[in-house]
Amino acid sequence: MTEHIVTKKxxxxxxxxxxxxxxxxxxxxxxxxxxxxxxxxxxxxxxxxLLVVLFFMHIYWSSKLNKLVVVxxxxxxxxxxxxxxxxxxxxxxxxxxxx
Amino acid sequence: MAxxxxxxxxxxxxxxxQQKDASTFGMWVFLVTEILFFGGMFCCYTVYRSLYPSAFxxxxxxxxxxxxxxxxxxxxxxxxxxxxAVNSAATGAKNALAAFLWVTILxxxxxxxxxxxxxxxxxxxxxxxxxxxxxxxVDPAHVQxxxxxYFAMTGLHASHVTIGIGLLxxxxxxxxxxxxxxxxxxxxxxxxxxWHFVDLVWIFLFPLYYLIARHLH
Numbered sequence: 683m684t685e686h687i688v689t690k691k692x693x694x695x696x697x698x699x700x701x702x703x704x705x706x707x708x709x710x711x712x713x714x715x716x717x718x719x720x721x722x723x724x725x726x727x728x729x730x731x732l733l734v735v736l737f738f739m740h741i742y743w744s745s746k747l748n749k750l751v752v753v754x755x756x757x758x759x760x761x762x763x764x765x766x767x768x769x770x771x772x773x774x775x776x777x778x779x780x781x
Numbered sequence: 782m783a784x785x786x787x788x789x790x791x792x793x794x795x796x797x798x799q800q801k802d803a804s805t806f807g808m809w810v811f812l813v814t815e816i817l818f819f820g821g822m823f824c825c826y827t828v829y830r831s832l833y834p835s836a837f838x839x840x841x842x843x844x845x846x847x848x849x850x851x852x853x854x855x856x857x858x859x860x861x862x863x864x865x866a867v868n869s870a871a872t873g874a875k876n877a878l879a880a881f882l883w884v885t886i887l888x889x890x891x892x893x894x895x896x897x898x899x900x901x902x903x904x905x906x907x908x909x910x911x912x913x914x915x916x917x918x919v920d921p922a923h924v925q926x927x928x929x930x931y932f933a934m935t936g937l938h939a940s941h942v943t944i945g946i947g948l949l950x951x952x953x954x955x956x957x958x959x960x961x962x963x964x965x966x967x968x969x970x971x972x973x974x975x976w977h978f979v980d981l982v983w984i985f986l987f988p989l990y991y992l993i994a995r996h997l998h
């Protein structure tokens with residue numbers, strides 16, 4: 683694997699976008715969008731997380747093995763959330779006698 | 782050839798590159814366990830927030846959104862200076878490397894100061910379960926649950942920040958002693974990964990605790 687050195691200028695670009703997104707998410711948080719507030723906040727947080735993982739943590743330039751490790755981590759987290767939440771939200775959907 | 786490169790290469794590896802790849806891979810596997818460690822708490826938070834949305838909404842409006850935004854900004858700054866430290870290590874700028882590491886430590890300490898002032902404020906308002914909890918407004922039981930989770934998650938995160946500061950101090954001292962070269966700076970790279978992970982967790986903690994019920998205020 684050839685070494686990829688990320689320049690300070692590239693880091694500065696990512697940093698500027700992260701700061702702008704922080705400002706944006708804080709400002710949007712003050713506006714009432716109903717249920718969309720949660721969605722917008724989480725979408726912005728996910729974009730910020732992607733920027734950090736891809737560029738600050740060099741995954742964009744990393745080997746396929748390291749990319750796989752990151753994807754598997756997210757996949758296990760998704761599994762954890764998915765199975766827990768489907769259990770919680772589907773309780774009471776079926777009538778059980780004596781419950 | 783007794784240069785830093787050969788000294789840094791452990792005998793089980795073929796070459797420096799293979800050693801670096803193995804270290805980075807190992808660190809990422811560790812970070813995946815960390816994702817799931819925090820993930821369990823985020824999952825717990827999601828369940829309780831969806832079960833008691835109004836109590837969690839009330840409770841989250843007791844947090845100071847400005848302090849939350851400032852600590853987010855401070856952590857992002859620290860991530861940026863950490864990234865610059867990795868760049869300095871890769872390009873062999875030894876003085877810049879040590880300087881960037883110390884600036885990162887400074888930002889990390891600033892983050893802890895802001896967070897502690899938030900905790901102190903909550904303690905004085907009687908919103909710290911187990912120490913001083915005097916909230917008797919709407920649904921106190923579930924407001925207490927919110928603050929239990931808030932202190933557990935930000936506390937776990939703060940402990941990671943504290944460990945990170947210790948790690949970076951060691952790296953800064955080693956850097957100023959000239960332990961790293963453009964051929965061998967894996968410890969800096971690995972510490973950087975850890976530090977960015979700490980930032981990553983806060984990127985989700987901030988909107989979930991401070992923002993998503995702010996418009997109800």
